[in-house]
Amino acid sequence: MALKVGDLVPSFTAKDSNGIIFDSSTVIGKKPTVIYFYPKDDTRVCTEQACSFRDKYEEFTDLGAEVIGVSGDSSTSHQKFSEKHQLPFTLLSDHDKKIRNLFGVPTALFGLIPGRVTYVIDEKGNIRLIFDNLSGKIHIEKALQMLKKIV
Numbered sequence: 001m002a003l004k005v006g007d008l009v010p011s012f013t014a015k016d017s018n019g020i021i022f023d024s025s026t027v028i029g030k031k032p033t034v035i036y037f038y039p040k041d042d043t044r045v046c047t048e049q050a051c052s053f054r055d056k057y058e059e060f061t062d063l064g065a066e067v068i069g070v071s072g073d074s075s076t077s078h079q080k081f082s083e084k085h086q087l088p089f090t091l092l093s094d095h096d097k098k099i100r101n102l103f104g105v106p107t108a109l110f111g112l113i114p115g116r117v118t119y120v121i122d123e124k125g126n127i128r129l130i131f132d133n134l135s136g137k138i139h140i141e142k143a144l145q146m147l148k149k150i151v
Contacts, residue, residue: 001104002104002106003102003119003127003130005129005130006126006127007126007127008124008127009028009029009035009119009121009127010102011023011024011028012024012099014070014093014094014099015075015092015093016078016090016092016093017078017079017093018075019075019076019079022068022090027066027068028125029123029124029125030123031064031065031066031123032063032120032150033066033067033068033120033121034065034067034119034120034121034143035068035069035070035119035121036053036067036070036116036118036139037070037071037099037100037103037105037114037115037116038050038069038070038116038136039071039108039114040071040072040073040113041077041080042077042080042081042084045134045136046116047081047085048137049116049136049137049139049140050069050085050087051085051087052136052137052139052140053087054086054087054089056140057088059144063144063147063148063151064151065151067089067090068089068092069087069089069090069091069092070091070100071091071094072093072097072100073093073095074095075093077093078091078092078093103117103119106132116132116134116139117130117132118130118131118139118142120142120150122150128146128149129143129146131143
């Protein structure tokens with residue numbers, strides 16, 4: 001059952017790019033949060049999307065928001081990707097698809113690749129926006145628009 005707008009995001013844990021266990025309850029329910037699911041580190045569209053979040057990161061933090069990227073890549077892959085592109089936000093490894101399944105993120109292109117979906121979550125932990133689109137860059141603008149409405 002996929003999470004939908006208005007739902008409270010359940011707690012989850014995952015390894016970050018440093019191999020450290022990240023607990024969602026340290027952020028979700030405490031501050032606005034943007035969680036974006038993407039298919040793969042260092043692919044063209046995923047890199048464009050991550051770099052767009054990086055380039056606008058200050059706008060997110062000025063609104064008090066945290067940005068978290070999630071894909072099935074390993075912590076080691078995330079660390080290399082993050083360092084290569086100087087990403088200032090957390091990347092989580094979802095190798096077992098637990099987080100993707102928890103949120104109900106669909107697959108794209110006839111089930112061939114993991115979907116690209118962005119969730120904007122308010123400071124109480126409720127989902128305020130779900131944006132599902134294969135284009136990477138538009139996710140950033142949609143997330144910022146919603147954050148500006150809710151903070």
